[in-house]
Amino acid sequence: MTKPVSHRGALANPPNRYDRLAGEACDDGWDLGEDETATPRIEVAVDSTRTIITRNKSPDVPFGRSINPYRGCEHGCIYCYARPTHAYLGLSPGLDFETRLLAKPDAARLLERELSHPRYRPAVIAIGTNTDPYQPVERSRRIMRQCLEVLAAFNHPVMITTKGALVTRDLDILGPMAARGLAAVNVSVTTLDRDLCRLLEPRAALPRVRLDAIRQLAGAGIPVTVMAAPMIPALTDHELEAILAAAREAGASAAVTLLLRLPGEVADLFRQWLETHVPGRAAHVLGLLGQARGGQVNDSRWRSRFTGEGPLAALLSRRFHLACQRLGLRAARGVELDCRQFRPPPRAGDQLALF
Template identity: 55%
Template sequence: MRGRGALSNPANRFAPTHRELDAEAALYDGESSDRIATVQINERPKSIISRNRSPDVPFAQSINPYRGCEHGCIYCFARPSHAYWDLSPGLDFETHIICKTHAAEQLEQELRAKNYRCQPITLGANTDPYQPLEQQRRTTRELLEVMLRFRQPVTIITKGALITRDLDLLAELARQQLCSVMISMTTLDPQLKRTLEPRAAGPSTRLTAIRELTDAGVPVGVLLAPLIPMINDAELEAIVEASASAGARSAGYIFIRLPHEVKVLFREWLDQHYPDRAEHVMSLIRQSRGGREYDSRFGNRMRGEGPFADLIEQRFRLALNRYGLSRREGLQLRTDLFSVPPQAGDQLALFR
């Protein structure tokens, strides 16, 4: 499908039945189009801030304005979450996007709660807050406007160049040490990008975004995620160098993760685009996952283990030293500036 990452739409792991589309029936039913339109599904959440206790994740609070992601990255570890809405982690994940309405209003309500304790909030922990739909929905921008008013610290993870639209808000947040950004860089090869993450910004566009954010005073790091054996791992040093030249201050990486349905979708992608090395890629992944295609243990799931994973770690450490970047450990943002702004009716309460 043009502009889409997944090659199929398999039933999710909870579905009681599985459907296979016959080629002739598809032609008759008009389902053979090589394009699929994006479907927007509105959802009004009862809460907007998610809490996290995973020991290998560097944040305790996060907000995901969207469920599903139009970027269509074939490797996305968040794909299996679409199963909870009885949708496929395949094409459904990138074509049926659940958009959280009234998100800024809900965030303000939660920040005003008497029991709220200020900690940084991460935008983009699961799906990208600057995916294409954000251009019209503007949910992420509205959330940032609330955070600026409350002086709530925020970190952002994205591969979307649309983030530069919000430079005015990000620059002011950064001036008060309330903001940092991680730009996800997977490859410097535009051709690989087109199949690996079809609707994400191109490599040069992301590097330009790093420069613009840096010039505006926003602390920027780069996240090499994921590193895939025999697909993009050879670019590790080049990505670090290019990111440092663009102004990145820090870097981190994540070894490819293939939970649940992602392993099937990723293997389909390999067989289609890299049939000559597909088995070698999967063999190296298994070697780095204790003989399995995925290891969910905390600590191991992000880095892998064994000789190949150790080599990646050594190369990454040397690249950081060579190009003067620090390791991504999470920039210390200020929480002492947090303040609940007055709202209509606050003064009248003094006389009751």
């Protein structure tokens, strides 16, 4: 059994798939006490990207454009499907993903430049699709807020996904945008169990805090979708109806559920987590997941990677839709946002319009 790392999701820092060399810790007989790296500190570097809007054509997601103010995520969710992207940086999808972050301080400036281009045509921009824009580092960096200020100035629609309660800080921007049909928020609630949450998502907001965030967002007139995701067989799937009911009571108007997926290095990290924190259930969880993934722990095919196949996936889908029907939740991801209001704001020196 691997020793857990305090306040971290991953239990190790395995080499990424592009590394040609790998190191392995061993006991050399010198008793030097606890390793200083046992609880690695957060490091934030600058990502000097030259563009900020990412485009995709995936048939599995309801958006074609996204922004990620950060790379890596302090929340440390052990199941996070974005972990393998850290390998592109020469870093580990394990502890590095949670502690060696890259921030994009020029994000707002780049966004303003791209939205101002004469050939730009508006479409909903999703933020938080890869790493959480409201992870703890945002409290001091404020990159997400700066991006929202630009989007509000351009009357550009935005859909946010988060499990960070810091989203309520920006109600003063999101509320007026939502009133014009320009903003919606997805709040991810994986479990209502505080202790399990602390193991699965060690630095994310607690379940009750996320529900309170839903309450505040809905109270400000912002459409909120609860994402009961990912559903983990034999670990969190029994909570599906309770999560939906709690979110509905807090003010959510729509809901989505997704089956756990374990791409790339996430599979081994999650297996190690199971064997350490819930060893009696590890084989059962992975076995059920395999039943829904064609005998594997992951299925990357379009249109099945989020839902799975077979009896387990069908039962989960049926339970979800029945619960949504009973609770009055719309079973859909996101809402229709208005792209027709998009207008670049006037700048000093601009020529006045003739009409």
